[in-house]
Structures are given as structure tokens and as C-alpha cells.
Amino acid sequence: MAITDQQVERYARHILLPEIGGTGQAKLLKSSVLVVGGGGLGAPVIQYLAAAGVGTIGIIDDDEVDLSNLQRQVIHTTDRVGMKKVESARQSVAALNPDVTVNALDYRLTADNAQEIITQYDIVADGCDNFATRFLINDTCHLIGKTLVSGAILRFDGQLITFKTHARKSQGKDEETGYPCYRCLYPAPPPPDMVPTCAEAGVLGALCGIIGSLQAAEVVKELIGAGDSLAGSLLIFDGLRSDFRKVRIKPDPACRLCGEEATINDLSGIY
Numbered sequence: 001m002a003i004t005d006q007q008v009e010r011y012a013r014h015i016l017l018p019e020i021g022g023t024g025q026a027k028l029l030k031s032s033v034l035v036v037g038g039g040g041l042g043a044p045v046i047q048y049l050a051a052a053g054v055g056t057i058g059i060i061d062d063d064e065v066d067l068s069n070l071q072r073q074v075i076h077t078t079d080r081v082g083m084k085k086v087e088s089a090r091q092s093v094a095a096l097n098p099d100v101t102v103n104a105l106d107y108r109l110t111a112d113n114a115q116e117i118i119t120q121y122d123i124v125a126d127g128c129d130n131f132a133t134r135f136l137i138n139d140t141c142h143l144i145g146k147t148l149v150s151g152a153i154l155r156f157d158g159q160l161i162t163f164k165t166h167a168r169k170s171q172g173k174d175e176e177t178g179y180p181c182y183r184c185l186y187p188a189p190p191p192p193d194m195v196p197t198c199a200e201a202g203v204l205g206a207l208c209g210i211i212g213s214l215q216a217a218e219v220v221k222e223l224i225g226a227g228d229s230l231a232g233s234l235l236i237f238d239g240l241r242s243d244f245r246k247v248r249i250k251p252d253p254a255c256r257l258c259g260e261e262a263t264i265n266d267l268s269g270i271y
Helices: 005-010 021-030 042-052 067-071 085-096 114-118 131-144 205-224
Strands: 032-036 056-060 101-105 123-126 147-154 157-163 168-170 176-178 233-238 243-248
Touching: 005 021, 021 205, 032 042, 042 056, 042 085, 042 123, 042 205, 056 085, 085 101, 114 131, 123 131, 123 205, 131 147, 131 157, 147 205, 157 205, 205 233
Parallel strands: 032 056, 032 123, 056 101, 123 147
Antiparallel strands: 147 157, 157 233, 168 176, 233 243
């Protein structure tokens, strides 16, 4: 894919990076990412992927812009209150970068449509706000071999991890091992009402930008194959202490999805 003179100017600061260059930028322009959720995390993820020149961005969300969203969901604006979030996000991307095609999916991700939708994209960025959808995304990505970059936020705390169970990592000269999935970290959803939502417990608006920007960076790295992947490591941010720490997550041999004797082989009967 040839890059035009105008694109060279637009993406000049990327092209100057040896890890990206013209080849990497051309790859981004041909890439596709599905962003699940157009809210607190989805907003910065969408903005930075669009600015980076990711050629196709799918945004799936069935919600409308609410005034209470604007404290953190910076892709939306006051005059768009009441508008569908996917349409608001589409307009923001169009104004930012005409190179990018947005697929605005104004409905929920379900067991009936997840595989068909996710199959169409190179990578998935999960910014949803409920456990049922998180598990659905994880299970689907594992079953069809897609990379998933997952972010989570609440109050002043954020987490970020990449899941790519279809890949292998070297452990030594001749040894390889797999990467964990979301169920290796959390085997099952917590009981209803055990974990509060952001609407119930609150969230620092700027935290969404911190974790969402990191999430977008990890997506770009995965797309172009640069740097060290977050697969196998959980990045935890404590906003009150301005502290980052990384925790290694190993594959669980007993995992129902990706373990040695997995019992989840499709989405039927689970959702």
C-alpha cells in the first residue's frame, strides 16, 4: 500500500520511529480493530487509533450519549447528548482523520453475533462495563484465534492486559508455552452486585484517558509487532498513589476454556 504525500506529513512522527517507519504505518492503514464500548475507555482508544491511522475501526455500543458521560467520555460533546454513541464517535473520527473508516454498530455484542463480528477484525479492544460481555469477548477471541487487548477501570484504579491464546512464547532455547486467557485470571463472573459499576462507585475521569491511551498503544504494538507484548502480564495502575506494577499471569492448566481438558468449545449453553 503506497502512502501519499499528505499521509507522510500526517503520520510523520510515526514514520520517524524505527519501530514503525513507512512500512509499519502502511500496515496500520490496512489494519482493522473492533472497539467494544464507546464510553470511558472506548473514547480515548478510538481517538488514538483514529489519529494513528488504523484504517478500519468498528465501534459496537447500543447506548446513547448522556450528560453524565461527558466527565470522562471525551469523544462525545454536549450538543450530542441523546445521540447514539456510535454515531457521535463516528462524527468525531471523521473530523479527526478522513483516512479512517468507521463501522458504527448500534447494538450489543451477543453470543449470536460475536463470532461473526469479531472474525472481521484483526484485533479487539475491550472497553465494556460488564462481566458478561467481557467473558463473551474473551471466549470468542480464544475460539477463533484473535488477539484481545482488555482494559478495566473503577474509582482510581485501572488494569490492562493482552490475551492471545493462539500465540506461543519462547521460554528458553527449545521450550515454548502458551499465554493465558481472561478465564485463567478470573475463572467465572462474580456474583451479581458483588462488584460495583462506575455508575455506582464512581471513576476518575482522567483515569479513563490513562488506561485508554495505554490500551491504544498496546493495540498499535500488536498490529505492527513492535516491542514487548502485555500478553501474560497484568498492568495495574493505582491512581491515588500514581503507581504502576506488573504482575505475571500464567496459563491455568485447569482453565475451562484454554486448559488441557477444556470444556468450553463453543458459545452455546454459556450465554
